[in-house]
Amino acid sequence: MKTYEKILAESLKLFAEKGYDAVSVAEIAEAVGIKAPSLYKHFKSKRDIFESIIKKMESADAETVEENGMPESNEKCAEAVLTEEQILAYSKEMLSYWTTNEFACNFRKLLTLEQFKSDEARSMYSAYLSAGPVQYMAEIFRPYAATDEEAHLAATAFYAPMFLMYNLYDGGADIDELQNKLEKHIRLFFKTTFPLDKKENEKNEV
Amino acid sequence: MKTYEKILAESLKLFAEKGYDAVSVAEIAEAVGIKAPSLYKHFKSKRDIFESIIKKMESADAETVEENGMPESNEKCAEAVLTEEQILAYSKEMLSYWTTNEFACNFRKLLTLEQFKSDEARSMYSAYLSAGPVQYMAEIFRPYAATDEEAHLAATAFYAPMFLMYNLYDGGADIDELQNKLEKHIRLFFKTTFPLDKKENEKNEV
DNA sequence: ATTATCTATAGATCTATAGATAATGC
């Protein structure tokens, strides 16, 4: 169904810019090219549109994990041994995904705007964009760290610049410059703060 | 005028949680303990309340800069020579300010929710919370760095975790743990990534 | 025959004003 998808895309775009409450169903309809009452043939309410966007993102996320062959749970991270180059490539992909992928970018903005309204939005924001990725990186770094705390500290130092870059992108920063900066950050991080290779050797010596 | 201040505080609290559009003037009035029409004796419109909050923050910010004796413009940063300990103390103060200071915390959330709606909100968000602080730190680090780019990269690595921590706080993280983590981050940063003292010596040798 | 759209509109809610009444300051 073509209209159904267009309603999801256009309303997400509007929600991402103005927030759910500030967007009227008439506005959504106009963006789609129909009249407001026609929306109700596809969705039973305005809230239903919102929730369908959430569901779409959740299934899209599950697909992405499957396609990329990334460890899908935090527990599996410990098992997966990744090289610095693999982590770099994965990180650049994440930056690209949350900025230049239109659906992901708008969904991220939507969560940003809804995060203080409901526990559900807050926990999704957390899982996708803040505490979640930090935890994810901490699990990856854990085998190379002396303590949980050290792994978590390294994960924060590693991930926080990416988190900041999402916002710099929204503020108009050029994506190529951000990608360039992210690569430099990660190389510096592995050189000075947390050298996986060196730590791997230390681990073997013990 | 007591009611005036209460209207500002209560409406900021509501705007910070739900966003400007999702809050009705009746809701603000109820939080204040009056009826909606009474608001209009203090403010000429709902928008006027919003703009008065912005103005209050701008003057509060000017005061803070004056009180703390911080370099008030980016240009002055280069002149101000700061020690690692001074930077640590200032950073902890900033984290405390944007989380536990109720007005600043709510104002930050408000900007977070309004950032995609107007250029004005976006540029304030940028100046107070993302690109601004990075630029500020880059100016401080500049004398110790070989290039502008190196200073900027260091500033990003330094500041991004703070930026992330504001959000972790919103997600329910304990402020004392965050402060502890910030201190560890900064000490690690100065130890491994960008040691000011060592760089100071290098500078003198050249 | 079914599905998608439209016009018209009900009913709720929202911002803001008018005018009356109560509280406060000289």
Place this chain on the structure above:
DNA sequence: ATTATCTATAGATCTATAGATAATGC
């Protein structure tokens, strides 16, 4: 005397439904 509040309400807007009409699929 002035300022702050109240009730009542105008006028706009918003979500959603009812019922008619056009488009699509067997």
